[in-house]
Amino acid sequence: MGTIQFKALTFNYPDQTQPLFDHVTLQFDASWKLGLIGRNGRGKTTLLKLLQHQLPFTGQLVTDLQFQYFPQAIPDSTQMTRDILMQLGQLDDATFWQVERELRLLQVAPELVWQPFNALSPGEQTKMLLALLFIDDAHFQLIDEPTNHLDQQGRQVVASYLHQKAGFIVISHDRSFLDQVIDHVLAINRADITVHQGNYQTWQVAHNQQTAYEQQQNRQLKGDIKRLTKTAHQKAQWSHAAEKGKNAASVKTESANLDKGFIGHRAAKVMKRATTMANRAEKAINAKQQLFKNVEITAPLSLNQRPLKPRQTVISADQLVLQQGGRSLNQPLSFTLQAGQQVALTGINGAGKSTLLKALLTLPNTDHITSGQLKLNPQLKISYLPQDFDHLSGSLAKFAAAKHVTHEQLLSMLRKLGFERALFNHDLATMSMGQKRKVALARSLCEEADCYLWDEPLNYLDVITREQIQTMVANQQPTLLFIEHDVAFVTAVATHTYALRPD
Ligand SMILES: Nc1ncnc2c1ncn2[C@@H]1O[C@H](COP(=O)(O)OP(=O)(O)OP(=O)(O)O)[C@@H](O)[C@H]1O
Ligand SMILES: [Mg+2]
Known part of the structure; x- marks a missing residue:
């Protein structure tokens, strides 16, 4: 396999005053398993776009390789999965077995390809699209954050799968995932870009x-x-x-x-x-x-919680069975959340974790419950952080006004989360995934509340921000019910863990 080389790469988006990449020279081997790391907004996704010549830049890209990008754009997600995969992979009935071979390695039930794509869980969708990458070895793979929608078991399967393959760049903020997968690190630091031989842990030591x-x-x-x-x-x-x-x-x-x-x-x-x-x-x-040009700067976080009576019961579930679209999701679950506790809900993709949060928000007349009881003290003010934030657009001022927090509060929290001031006037639609996630999270941190419901708060966030949140939760002990697949975080902060088991 060959090499990939950037010479004097210089690039900025039209509204950026500082170049995102300024005369960067970079070389890596096409046989590497390369982990691309760096804080949110440093230009990881942009670098993958530049490799595919999707954006105009000055400098030179020297390579004769063909690239493939994950996640691929889905033209119409209501179509049958098999048809979508055939279309994206330019396959036919005679060659589709190649995808089936990869799906077996990814432990996906083969009959799922006969379902419409949008009926699959986000984790299943991820595996379907990953299976397309390695059907031949003619391409170098650019894999942008494959772990976000995967539960712990799914991350394990994908990590073992990628470990068997070679010739790719993978972006991820999941430290243990990277350690299992990669043999080189490409780090976009504050001041430069460096290449390191080894995995995340050895990079961290260096x-x-x-x-x-x-x-x-x-x-x-x-x-x-x-x-x-x-x-x-x-x-x-x-x-x-x-x-x-x-x-x-x-x-x-x-x-x-x-x-x-x-x-x-x-x-x-x-x-x-x-x-x-x-x-x-x-x-x-x-x-x-x-000196210190690459040392990352962080500030302590806080959230705006109101004091509750100690040991007051905030949420209780008794033999609760949830439903979505008329289908029961889980085996009966009982638990309580008391003031000052941090309760983690675990369980595989599709077991009903997000549905439980939605049921809490739509009480007392929720249509998400098949049987059992779910109670939430109605006097309390809830701050909800939804899983989905991809659709965010418009100015930060408009976002703050719509979410009932002050513009100043929001900006000050974003600064603490590592947001550059230069971004404050940008439209949310042009922000990176991690930047959008930070905006949604900052809103919840600013909002005055008695209890916080967080659905995968760390998705897309860089490692430093994860550590900031971990420290804040450990120090402030908010009344918190959360869903999260980052094992290190759950282990560090959860006072109680309850598993939702699929029906
Ligand atoms: N289409 C765009 N127009 C203007 N600015 C953009 C656009 N896309 C990205 N940016 C900005 O360029 C910078 C790099 O974005 P990019 O998406 O490459 O970051 P990233 O490292 O992938 O971040 P994340 O970890 O959050 O995914 C960010 O500051 C972002 O706001
Ligand atoms: Mg990105």
């Missing part, structure tokens, strides 16, 4: 070592700058005094003219040394500015 080295350099340079500035200052004073002495000498006697020459020479020497010291101090300051 990154931390670099930061520690820079901190040590910083201490040393700080000392140097202080010393050099002090000496330069002293030398400048001496030189000034000597210069004054020279002038005073010149108005005295003839014999004093000898001294004038001597003093002038000394003053010049001291002046030269003072300038050298000042130059060295300036160099040290410049070197210091180069």
Whole structure:
């Protein structure tokens, strides 16, 4: 297999004042399993678009490879899945077995291809589209966030599947997933782009070592700058005094003219040394500015919860069976959420987790319950973070007004979530997936509430933001019912975990 090379790649979207990529030179091998990482909005998806020549750029892309992108655009999701896959993969009845072979490896029931695409769960849809990528080895695969809609078991299956394959770039914010899949890392950092041989964990170790080295350099340079500035200052004073002495000498006697020459020479020497010291101090300051250029900056988060009576019951479910479109979804479930608890709902895709949150929001006359009881204290104010946010568009000001939070509050929360100020005037429709997710999350954090219902809050969010939220929940202990497939997060914050089992 060949290589892929960018030479002096420079690109920005029309409304961006700073280039997203500025003379980037980059090379990687087409046989690698390459993990593309970086904070939300750094340009990961854009880089995949540039590889496919979907956006105009300056610089050069050198490769003779053909690329394939996941997730593929679905022309009409009401069509039968098999027809969609044949169309996208340019296959016919005689060659469709290739997809069936990949679907078996992805542990998808083969009869599902006879269902309309939009009747499949998001996790099943993901696997169907992934199966198309590896039907031949003529392409290099560009896989943009395959894990978002997968439950824990699905992530495991896809991780083992991709581990068997080679020749792809995969973008993901799921650390344990990346560790199982990749052998190289391409990191879009704050100030540069780097390539590392190894998986996420080894990249993280190298990154931390670099930061520690820079901190040590910083201490040393700080000392140097202080010393050099002090000496330069002293030398400048001496030189000034000597210069004054020279002038005073010149108005005295003839014999004093000898001294004038001597003093002038000394003053010049001291002046030269003072300038050298000042130059060295300036160099040290410049070197210091180069440090920490890739260190990510974060601020602590908080949410606007109202205090509740301790141990007050907020939600209770008794032998609850949920339904969607007349179909019962789960085996009976009983649980309670009390004030100050963080309860995780787990279960495979399609077990009814999101339906449970929707049932809570439509009480008392919900049509999402087949049998059993679900109670929510009606006095309480709920903040709901839905799973779906893809449709967001319009200005941040309009979004804030529609969601009853102040514009200032929303912007200040977004800054804490790592949003650049330059983005504040952009339309939500042009924001990256993670940026949109941050807007939806910031709204819930700003909203005054007694209880929070969060449906997959971490989807699309970068690792640093995940850690910020984890710390905030651990510190503030909000009354929270949440669904999340990021194992590290659930383990760290859930006080109780309840599994929804499919019917
Ligand atoms: N069509 C567009 N018009 C204007 N700006 C855009 C457009 N698409 C993306 N951007 C901006 O370019 C930057 C990079 O976006 P991109 O989608 O490549 O980020 P990303 O690294 O994939 O982020 P995420 O992790 O959130 O998916 C972001 O600041 C985004 O707001
Ligand atoms: Mg992206």
